[in-house]
Amino acid sequence: MGIKVAKFGGSSVADAIQIRKLRDIVKSDDAIKYVIVSAPGKRYADDSKVTDLLYLCKTHIEHRIPYEQIFQVIYDRFMAVEADLGVDVDIKAELRKIKKNIEDGASVDYIASRGEYLNAKIIAAYLGFDFVDAQSIIKFSDKGKFLEDTTNELIAKVLRKHETAVIPGFYGEKLEDGTIKTFSRGGSDITGALVARATGADVYENWTDVSGFLMADPRIVKDPKPIEKISYMELRELSYMGASVLHEEAIFPAKAEGIPINIRNTNRPKDPGTMITADPDISEDQIISGIAGRKHFTVIGIYKNHLANEKGFIRKLAGIIEDNDLTIEHLPTGIDTMSVVIDSKLLGNKLEEIIEEIKIQLKPDSIDVASDMTLIATVGAGMSARMGTSARLFTALADAGVNIRMIDQGSSEMNIIVGVEEKDFETAIKAIYGAFVE
Ligand code: ASP
Numbered sequence: 389m390g391i392k393v394a395k396f397g398g399s400s401v402a403d404a405i406q407i408r409k410l411r412d413i414v415k416s417d418d419a420i421k422y423v424i425v426s427a428p429g430k431r432y433a434d435d436s437k438v439t440d441l442l443y444l445c446k447t448h449i450e451h452r453i454p455y456e457q458i459f460q461v462i463y464d465r466f467m468a469v470e471a472d473l474g475v476d477v478d479i480k481a482e483l484r485k486i487k488k489n490i491e492d493g494a495s496v497d498y499i500a501s502r503g504e505y506l507n508a509k510i511i512a513a514y515l516g517f518d519f520v521d522a523q524s525i526i527k528f529s530d531k532g533k534f535l536e537d538t539t540n541e542l543i544a545k546v547l548r549k550h551e552t553a554v555i556p557g558f559y560g561e562k563l564e565d566g567t568i569k570t571f572s573r574g575g576s577d578i579t580g581a582l583v584a585r586a587t588g589a590d591v592y593e594n595w596t597d598v599s600g601f602l603m604a605d606p607r608i609v610k611d612p613k614p615i616e617k618i619s620y621m622e623l624r625e626l627s628y629m630g631a632s633v634l635h636e637e638a639i640f641p642a643k644a645e646g647i648p649i650n651i652r653n654t655n656r657p658k659d660p661g662t663m664i665t666a667d668p669d670i671s672e673d674q675i676i677s678g679i680a681g682r683k684h685f686t687v688i689g690i691y692k693n694h695l696a697n698e699k700g701f702i703r704k705l706a707g708i709i710e711d712n713d714l715t716i717e718h719l720p721t722g723i724d725t726m727s728v729v730i731d732s733k734l735l736g737n738k739l740e741e742i743i744e745e746i747k748i749q750l751k752p753d754s755i756d757v758a759s760d761m762t763l764i765a766t767v768g769a770g771m772s773a774r775m776g777t778s779a780r781l782f783t784a785l786a787d788a789g790v791n792i793r794m795i796d797q798g799s800s801e802m803n804i805i806v807g808v809e810e811k812d813f814e815t816a817i818k819a820i821y822g823a824f825v826e
Contacts, residue, residue, distance in 0.1 A: 390590030395580030427503020494556020526560025543586035600662030678769035
């Protein structure tokens with residue numbers, strides 16, 4: 389029988405009710421051998437995530453503001469779950485130890501990681517699985533760089549000795565001094581993918597509170613269709629452009645071994661969710677897989693006669709951006725024009741300096757800046773080599789009265805990115821969805 393690795397996100401382990409659902413899922417499938425858990429997330433819309441509360445404790449301490457009340461909320465949540473599930477892992481002693489470490493000046497990563505740690509302890513006992521601390525299998529260098537190969541070997545070696553185990557997500561330790569280091573927020577998805585890879589799992593199930601990815605943001609498009617099957621590459625494009633459900637870094641370990649990722653809903657376990665593989669067999673009539681968009685980009689437009697014939701122009705421009713520690717999102721070009729698209733949040737207050745440098749190094753005839761650009765990616769393996777796709781997309785936008793400021797199509801023909809003004813963002817997404825899906 390094959391192995392499945394199942395990761396449960398914050399809302400799937402938010403309280404005893406959710407953890408009972410987790411147990412039903414795990415116990416109904418003998419193939420699930422390794423379970424990765426997040427810290428308790430939100431139980432209702434305006435609830436707090438335990439990880440956020442833990443970070444808040446640290447901020448309070450740093451500002452010398454009493455943190456005990458916040459810690460008490462965390463304490464009460466874990467004590468209630470332990471009691472409600474009827475397990476005894478001496479959470480009280482664990483919490484006391486954590487509080488002591490916090491008072492002794494524990495690092496922010498240590499504090500933030502304790503939600504996963506405590507949850508995994510409780511859930512392991514409740515399932516009758518072994519508890520394997522992520523600290524013993526996920527390793528980082530002393531500079532905090534994730535050590536992929538070491539980790540991969542360690543996970544395989546350690547888990548070989550455990551038939552079934554629960555592992556806390558989100559963190560590991562620095563190899564040199566054994567201190568805790570976390571991934572970025574939402575990082576339990578990465579832990580799950582790493583365990584799936586190292587154990588050669590047949591499937592990596594990622595249990596959350598939605599029945600998979602949707603073809604568009606439901607806040608913009610009413611009842612968008614779920615995505616049943618999608619490739620790793622398509623999903624990367626959509627995640628990068630704002631479709632959130634899975635941490636974007638979680639795709640790589642699974643992709644490396646061709647392990648399918650199945651996004652599932654803990655609250656609706658019968659729903660098939662989204663299956664992410666290398667090469668999904670999609671039906672002939674499925675042209676696009678999804679639409680995602682991101683706001684807040686700045687476009688610096690550079691105009692100069694004969695720009696296209698000037699050697700080194702792109703190199704110099706890229707150098708200016710690099711010197712400012714920024715990356716270029718897109719670089720649309722014309723004969724006498726070139727625009728550089730940059731994430732406005734990263735750009736911060738560097739714009740003036742960059743423009744000055746462009747003037748000095750590139751001597752343009754003129755420069756203009758648009759700071760209200762949004763980018764919308766229409767993604768689908770079905771678009772490749774299919775004539776008329778872009779015509780359909782652009783007609784839909786024109787019919788909706790949306791002016792396209794920029795166009796970029798990847799060479800794989802798997803995505804078309806358009807830049808539109810912020811006021812047109814929602815209209816454009818609805819129009820594209822209408823043209824391809826409805
Ligand atoms: N608990 C962490 C967070 O809230 C990591 C995770 O849930 O994946 O970001």
